[in-house]
Amino acid sequence: MVHSTATLALFSAVLGAVSAVPAPQPGRFTVNQTRNANFKRHGPAQVAKTYLKYGRPVPSELAAALGMTNAKRSKGSVVSSPQEYDSEWLTPVTIGTPAQTLNLDFDSGSSDLWVFSTDTSSRYVNGQTQYSPSKSSSASKISNAKWSIAYGDGSSSSGIVYTDVVTIGGLSVSKQAVESAQTVSSSFTQESDLDGLLGLAFSTLNTVTPTQQKTWFDNIKSSLDSPLFAVDFKAGGVPGSYDFGYIDSSKYTGSITYATVSTRQGFWEFVASGYAVGSGSFNTVVSAYWSTVSGSRNDNSAGGYTFPCSATLPDFTFGVGTARIVIPGEYINYAPYTSTTCFGGIQSSSGIGINIFGDVALKAAYVVFDTNGPRIGWASKSL
Incomplete structure (x- = not known):
């Protein structure tokens, strides 16, 4: 998740998940995304999930829209599918000795590595793989350490903390803080394929008390050739990749x-340096985007902007310094909402207070997260 002080929300939620590719050399490696086959895109649910993630109450019209959708499911007109709230990409990560494999989300909008575990009350578990610290010879409980993350619906996830070996792409942190859930928000309980999250934001966001813990990336970055990671997401359900410790010049233009x-x-x-819609001027107001789409509207029954699925959406351009990153219009068609209406990939984030560049934007570029500076780099690529 990338944040901007400008006026835009290009959702959705987390960075996704990966499977390891053998490291070409020590200090750098690439991991490829692995898609959750159960994932089904559902625009209102993903917007609500973003509000909850950032501890904000879901807007009443969006909550009502989800209530209506749930009611339709209960009547059988829409197939009940908790995967609509799921994460699209799942991440095999190994924890402990011997290694236990859990599927985690990589999330650049948080700084906790938390997992379902044998400490998690059974009422919160719904088929997830559970980390078992008692079966790991390298696990050690941190005395008196606790963690807690509150969500906008009043729910929370919380628990205790261990240190253990955590390995991704062949590189290991021997004493990584692993936050073991005792309670879990129902939004995560519904995601039966998701076993936890791995945060890639800055460690100052970590919720462990009384002593904050470093993220896996902060712990491993000194072992990398360069203290950075880069993402190359793809559209159309095609797996993308992450490069840790280096920039792959073949992935951008x-x-x-x-x-x-x-x-x-x-x-x-x-700070984004500006926006443009279609072939309009670079300073076009973002809210004008949907005004260029015939038949689009801010639909209270859907909890956001919808448009006729037959519509051709204009491109959206945003600036990084003097560079221009173009998001193709077809990327902004997030998902069908009804048989004829689709849900937009650009939605308001006014109730969150920050603006989010999620996978809709990230798929249009090669993006470098560099802790030197720190700085973020954007480059165009072949789409």
Whole structure:
């Protein structure tokens, strides 16, 4: 998740998940995304999930829209599918000795590595793989350490903390803080294929008390050739990749343009230099985007902007310094809402207070998260 101080929300939620590719050399490695076959895109649910993630109440019209959708499911007109709230990409990560494999989300909008575990009350478990510290010879409980994350619906996830070996792409942190859930928000309980989250934001966001813990990336970055990671997401359900410790010049065109990152809130936050819709001027107001789409409307019954699925959406351009990143219009068609109406991939984030560049934007570029600076780099690529 990338944040901007400008006026835009291009959702959705987390960075996704990966499977390891053998490291070409020590200090750098690439991991490829692995798609959750159960995932089904559902626009209102993903917007609500974003509000909850950032501890904000879901807007009443969006909550009502989800209530209506749930009612339709109960009547049988829409197939009941908790996967609509799921994460699209799942991540095999190994924890402990011997290794236990759990599927985690990589999330650049948080800084906790938390998992379902044998400490998790059975009423919160719904088929997830559970980390068992008692079966790991390298696990050690941190005395008196606790963690807790509150969500906008009043729910929370919380628990105790261990240190253990955590390995991704062949590189291991021997004493990584692993936050073991005792209670879990129902939104995560519904995601039966998701075993936890791995945060990639700055460690100042970590919720462990009384002593904050470092993220896996902060612990491993000194072992990398460069203290950075880069993402190359793809559209159309095609697996993308993450590069840790290096920049792969074959994955982008032209040059990378960097923007300074503010760590004040612990996020990868930068200032976009402007926006344009279609072939309009670069300073076009973002809210004008949907006004260019015939038949689009801010639909209270859907909890956001919808449009006729037959419509051709204009491209959306945003600036990073003097560079321009173009998001193709077809990427902004997030998902069908009804048989003829689709849900937009650009939605308001006014109730969150920050603006989020999620996978809709990330799929349109090669993006570098560099802790030197810190800074974030964007480059165009072949789409």
